[in-house]
Amino acid sequence: MDTQDVLNCVFSAWYPKFKDITIKSHILPLPKEFLDYLQADGVVLPEQSVTASGKHDEDDIEGEELDVDWDAADSSETEMPSFPEFESLMKKIIKTLGGSVFPKLNWSAPRDATWISFDKTLRCTCPSDVYLLLKSSEFITHDLTQPFLHCKDCHNRNNITVQYELILRKWQNLASGMEFRCFVRNGKLIAICQRNHTEHYEFISMMKEEIVSDIKAFFYHMVAGKFPSKNYVFDVYRRDKGKLLLIDFNPFGPVTDGLLFTWDELEGLKGERQENDQTQESTAVETSGETSKDQDLVFRFVEQPEGVQPHPYSCFGIPEDIKDLTSGEDPYKMMDLLNLKIQRMGEDQEHSSDEGD
Ligand SMILES: Nc1ncnc2c1ncn2[C@@H]1O[C@H](COP(=O)(O)OP(=O)(O)OP(=O)(O)O)[C@@H](O)[C@H]1O
Ligand SMILES: [Mg+2]
Known part of the structure; x- marks a missing residue:
């Protein structure tokens, strides 16, 4: 497998030749700000999409334990990105494609992130659905960071500039x-x-x-x-x-x-x-x-x-610690967990003997 073989599989490289026998799709070159947003750590939805999906009324949240000032705690890191032009283009395309789309980048779809979506599929009806899936996916990170992994001639890969694209495909109910x-x-x-x-x-x-x-x-x-x-x-x-x-x-x-x-x-x-x-x-x-x-x-x-085998993506969406514990890969985590459990049991016993006094 050479870098050229990988480049031939970029969606925009093959779609024009095969568009009569595949799903109707649109190719949107990614603006730099959007690419930077995808590459940044953390999942913060862009400003317009949050407003569009409706923020909670602060009065809705009641309860003593919620008196943390989340705004103050997050303000240093959560700068909300904003790409209004790109977003309105996405909205237009979603409409043209019948209101529901399947998103992917040059090679991959965020299949590992379906657990985070409302209906557990990759069906998107608005830009914020697309943002959330792309930002939550390791497969998308792979496209962005190491698309030429395993290529025999990968020593040349630094010379290759990839033009990243968002692909929106008309949603299909596939069996x-x-x-x-x-x-x-x-x-x-x-x-x-x-x-x-x-x-x-x-x-x-x-x-x-x-x-x-x-x-x-x-x-x-x-x-x-x-x-x-x-x-x-x-x-x-x-x-x-x-x-x-x-x-x-x-x-x-x-x-x-x-x-x-x-x-x-x-x-x-x-x-x-x-x-x-x-x-x-x-x-x-x-x-x-x-x-x-x-x-x-x-x-x-x-x-x-x-x-029948377990679903290959069943491990996504589970905290890393749980995965390590169940696989037994990190014995120290298991020891920490047992120590915590013993400590808790001790505390419970102390508590009940205090009550008995
Ligand atoms: N337009 C669509 N609507 C609904 N489901 C789709 C659509 N396009 C693809 N799918 C489903 O999603 C799966 C993954 O799509 P696709 O192959 O484009 O992603 P990928 O990341 O390249 O996956 P892989 O690495 O396995 O090739 C497809 O096998 C198909 O079942
Ligand atoms: Mg594929």
């Missing part, structure tokens, strides 16, 4: 079992995998031949030869028989989730069928087997309900 990730190596489709790899979908095994032949036709007629890299990954949504929608392009390499494949496996496939394919128990490896070309294609999906 997760109908999306597939497709791996292309040396211009050949070598592997396909269900996109949501943590679930079992019974219909996939029943329709596997149709799915494979639809994706192959879509690839050879609509995608192959038009995408500039030799190796890449694309995601496709199969709405119905013969009706496919391109979702996204990703680099062919470990920055992209191989889902039910490991990258060692994908690197080893080389477009040839593996005789001793080491398949996981929960998955099936199938080839459609129509022509000699088909022999080289591996389709993998979760075959049994027992193959």
Whole structure:
């Protein structure tokens, strides 16, 4: 994977060529102030968006324990950013796209931040929804700070200036079992995998031949030869028989989730069928087997309900301390917690013996 392969996957690089077969989208170059805002620590919503979403009336908040002067405590750090022109452009585009959009930057969507949104999706209906998701996402930080990670020629990356863009895509209600990730190596489709790899979908095994032949036709007629890299990954949504929608392009390499494949496996496939394919128990490896070309294609999906795995983003939105405690990665945190518990128990005992006196 070279930096050029990563640059070919920038949304604005591929969208003009494929716009007839993908979701309607708008590309907004990011003004410098907005980029600075995204790169700054902390989550402060811009001035206009806070006013728009309606501040709480101070009289609403009652109670003795709330007599902290939050305004005074925060005033030194919480300078509210403001980009009225960019914001009104966003509002206009959201309206043009039917009132609901899916946001992303050059490569990534803030999928790790869905836990913070009201309906636990990436659906945005106003600029403040977009700000909150982008500011809460580590995937967005990755786009901003290390987009060329794992590139073989990454020593050159300092010479590359990335023009950052906000992408607003018309919101679609997508059924997760109908999306597939497709791996292309040396211009050949070598592997396909269900996109949501943590679930079992019974219909996939029943329709596997149709799915494979639809994706192959879509690839050879609509995608192959038009995408500039030799190796890449694309995601496709199969709405119905013969009706496919391109979702996204990703680099062919470990920055992209191989889902039910490991990258060692994908690197080893080389477009040839593996005789001793080491398949996981929960998955099936199938080839459609129509022509000699088909022999080289591996389709993998979760075959049994027992193959269901935890959701890959379930760890986001949980405090780091809790994650460390449950994983056992930081034994000192566990010792601190136990000491605190013992101390509390001691205090409780003292308290009850005082009451008994
Ligand atoms: N316009 C849309 N409306 C609703 N859902 C969408 C839309 N576009 C994409 N999605 C869903 O969000 C998922 C992630 O989108 P996308 O691939 O653009 O983000 P990404 O950050 O590049 O993800 P990945 O790194 O896995 O490729 C898609 O697989 C699809 O299920
Ligand atoms: Mg992607």
